[in-house]
Amino acid sequence: MTELMKAARLHRVGEKLRIDTVEVPRVAPNEVLVDIKASGICHSDLNYRNGVVPVAKLPIIMGHEIAGMVAETGDRVKGIRKGDRVCVHYIKSCGKCVFCRTNRENFCVEYQMIGMTTDGGFAEYISVPARSIFKLPERIPFDQGSIIGCAVSTAFHALRKGRQGRGDIVLVNGIGGLGVHVLKLAKILKAGKIIAVDVSDGKLDLAKRLGADEVINAATEDPAERIKAMTDGRLADVVVDLVGAGTIEKAIDCVGKGGRMVLVGIGQKEIRISPYKTIIGKEMDLIGVNDHLSTELVQLIKLVSSGKLDLSDSVTHRVSLDDINSGFEILEKKIGNPIRVVAVQ
Numbered sequence: 001m002t003e004l005m006k007a008a009r010l011h012r013v014g015e016k017l018r019i020d021t022v023e024v025p026r027v028a029p030n031e032v033l034v035d036i037k038a039s040g041i042c043h044s045d046l047n048y049r050n051g052v053v054p055v056a057k058l059p060i061i062m063g064h065e066i067a068g069m070v071a072e073t074g075d076r077v078k079g080i081r082k083g084d085r086v087c088v089h090y091i092k093s094c095g096k097c098v099f100c101r102t103n104r105e106n107f108c109v110e111y112q113m114i115g116m117t118t119d120g121g122f123a124e125y126i127s128v129p130a131r132s133i134f135k136l137p138e139r140i141p142f143d144q145g146s147i148i149g150c151a152v153s154t155a156f157h158a159l160r161k162g163r164q165g166r167g168d169i170v171l172v173n174g175i176g177g178l179g180v181h182v183l184k185l186a187k188i189l190k191a192g193k194i195i196a197v198d199v200s201d202g203k204l205d206l207a208k209r210l211g212a213d214e215v216i217n218a219a220t221e222d223p224a225e226r227i228k229a230m231t232d233g234r235l236a237d238v239v240v241d242l243v244g245a246g247t248i249e250k251a252i253d254c255v256g257k258g259g260r261m262v263l264v265g266i267g268q269k270e271i272r273i274s275p276y277k278t279i280i281g282k283e284m285d286l287i288g289v290n291d292h293l294s295t296e297l298v299q300l301i302k303l304v305s306s307g308k309l310d311l312s313d314s315v316t317h318r319v320s321l322d323d324i325n326s327g328f329e330i331l332e333k334k335i336g337n338p339i340r341v342v343a344v345q
Contacts, residue, residue: 040065
């Protein structure tokens with residue numbers, strides 16, 4: 001008899017997800033079936049639902065921030081047992097191509113992303129490759145474990161790509177689910193000064209509570225002029241843009257000589273820059289960030305488990321799987337200043 005489960009699926013772009021009854025996925029020899037306990041709702045999920053970024057199929061089970069317990073393992077799986085607490089790396093990779101062999105599985109030639117190109121984690125179960133499974137210590141709750149899989153790891157990848165070092169001036173543009181974790185991780189990586197930029201005074205107050213040294217409201221101030229004044233003209237060593245919607249040009253103006261501009265936020269608008277005044281004149285690096293890496297998940301699990309990275313205030317809202325659309329509404333309308341909304345089971 002075929003086992004069934006509940007799943008929240010997108011049937012048509014721009015519409016709410018539907019709670020459907022579907023078959024529990026079967027486990028291939030190299031796969032693991034996860035009994036999902038928590039699934040984070042990412043801003044990318046809003047982009048997929050709204051058609052900003054197209055999904056590969058319809059209907060599709062969305063959701064890519066996943067934590068739970070191993071329910072079943074394939075015949076060839078070793079080192080993972082039923083009952084293990086785990087979080088899931090949302091990239092399905094081949095493990096054999098040149099990118100996988102050099103720890104760059106985000107460029108895998110057979111790349112698939114859970115919740116965008118294949119069925120994801122807004123469901124009771126998911127089957128994923130064993131190489132995408134990472135054990136979660138008891139001291140990390142499932143809701144926190146789920147957001148390590150994107151909100152935290154993508155922030156970490158952005159700072160690593162931006163080569164943030166001790167003493168650097170770091171500007172974080174956009175204090176949402178990703179920006180909060182860029183800020184937290186920049187402190188752990190010994191930034192010299194952290195400057196938070198947003199258009200919401202509430203978000204900037206949050207940034208101050210989390211340790212930002214300076215805050216700038218871009219709706220009332222020119223960030224470049226303000227940061228120039230507070231750094232004696234040095235500007236920022238690393239600028240991380242998490243918004244993408246018309247903010248990139250202004251963020252580039254905040255980058256100092258030899259600095260790094262890190263693009264994370266997804267926007268639909270094209271940007272225009274003057275190469276001499278920016279990339280050439282400043283010897284500035286313009287860096288794109290796409291996903292994150294499994295090696296970074298390992299590091300982050302250790303940081304959270306050791307207490308060095310505190311995620312206890314990162315999950316601000318919890319909803320049930322049946323009520324997944326209210327979670328989307330909380331995030332989209334910014335109800336209650338959400339950092340991360342998680343569907344828990």
